[in-house]
Amino acid sequence: MKLIKTALLAAALALPAAPASFAATPDNLLVVAQNIDDIVAIDPAQAYEFSSGELVTNVYDRLVQYDAEDPTVLAPGLAAEWQADAEARTITFTMREDATFHSGNPVRAEDVVFSFARVIKLNLTPAFILAQLGWTAENVDDMVTAEGNKVTVRYEGEFSPAFVLNVLAARPASIVDEKTVMANEADGDMGNNWLNANSAGSGPFELAAYRPGEMVRLAANPNYFKGAPKVEGVVIRHVAEAATQQLLLQSGDVDMARNLTPDQISGITAEDIKVETYPQAAVHFLSFNQKVEALQPEAVWEAARYLVNYEGMVNSFLKGQMEIHQAFWPKGFPGSYDETPYSYDPEKAKQILADAGVETPINVTLDVINSTPFTDMAQSLQASFAEAGINFEIIPGTGSQVITKYRERSHEAMLLYWGPDFMDPHSNAKAFAYNSDNSDDNYQATTTWRNAWAVPQELNEKTMQALSESDPEKRNEIYVDLQKQVQEKSPIVIMFQAAYQVAMDKDVNGYVNGATSDFVYYRLVSKD
Structure with missing residues (x-):
């Protein structure tokens, strides 16, 4: 399986940059044309751009999350269940038992404690979202604690538990593999430099390759706790020009074009291309x-x-x-x-x-x-x-x-x-x-x-x-x-x-694009 996956991904990267002739993308690989030059960082403690949000969502999980089945419903993620005590200003999460990181390490309550503290202590751009809960570098180790398979989150302020849960479903609340991250720490950066070129998540896809301003390659996680993705991988090719995206889609060199203009969308007449609106x-x-x-x-x-x-x-x-x-x-x-x-x-x-x-x-x-x-x-x-x-x-x-x-x-x-x-x-x-x-x-x-x-x-x-x-x-x-x-x-x-609006090959099904860039999901995509 690993060899087949590698071959498919390599084949996708070999696709021509311009549609000199009609091509066909690999059957079990989704190839996307998209402008991704907005990405500054892909570490979930730092990522704050639209394209990086999509990447984080597909590579990492959160305790609770909006997911591909229905991106309007807050559902269990790495937490199987939780109990809120509004009076005590606490929420206690019970970790699910069947989740593992891409490294093979089990997802532990300690990883949650580490991930939240890491965001607050690094204090990079999206840290303010978690800091709303009254967390500081000085108190976060007391505000988020682990015991066995349970994580207790404490917060300061007159907040509804629903508000706190939505904060914990946000991008910087993504859970990273503490053991892998800290094994790649350099100069006290808590793995920040390494995580801006690699991944340490538990999500449906693993980051297989990332070349800034060129491409992102995701490989399916066959052990994902909600089931393996339907495609073996996703290749997102950086294509800045909408006109080039359109030509690549029409020639079959990509399966999806993410940045077409309204005029281009309205001008699509090919029977083998469809347009979905989100x-x-x-x-x-x-x-x-x-x-x-x-x-x-x-x-x-x-x-x-x-x-x-x-x-x-x-x-x-x-x-x-x-x-x-x-x-x-x-x-x-x-x-x-x-x-x-x-x-x-x-x-x-x-x-x-x-x-x-x-x-x-x-x-x-x-x-x-x-x-x-x-x-x-x-x-x-x-x-x-x-x-x-x-x-x-x-x-x-x-x-x-x-x-x-x-x-x-x-x-x-x-x-x-x-x-x-x-x-x-x-x-x-x-x-x-x-x-x-x-x-x-x-x-x-x-x-x-x-x-x-x-x-x-x-x-x-x-x-x-x-x-x-x-x-x-x-x-x-x-x-x-x-x-x-x-x-x-x-x-x-x-x-x-x-x-x-997203234009795609008519055989592509299951793509989910929710209300924000954090709600773009490839896990259910199939090419029929």
């Missing part, structure tokens, strides 16, 4: 800075909701890229609110402004990232808002320029998007429904603070109530109510939820 967690919104007096009346906020041509955009230049969604938590996850009560109605918007005594015209600048589809969206908003006397002057800029203005609160209106750092509703509730200190010197990485919106105390309190609510159903009800209130009365107009 909702994503990012929500796109228009917001008004409350430092601008003309944008402070609530009637302006309400009218704005009827001045977005939602259907017009998703049925034309946003087709396949976004769907209408008007609440801050993405559709498809517990706690989402999926009603879309607003539609394009300029006459109603004008009446709302007139009834409130708002004088028009209102002239306002609109900052936007200077790339598609953002500039197209801005032009649509410019045309539709003008119907009610709200005139946008579009100011395009690079992503860094736009974000810098947003963080400085120096914009007037802003067209942007937001995605959660981890899949718990609090990640977005804090961004859209909480701002307890609106002062200029209290910088917060939230849409509320950046738009200088002094959130009503009722919403602040409800956001913190949801964070600490231990009953999952009640907690979700609070988040739904929060979304309704923000949807009805806020200077932030949420319009769309992003979608992601």
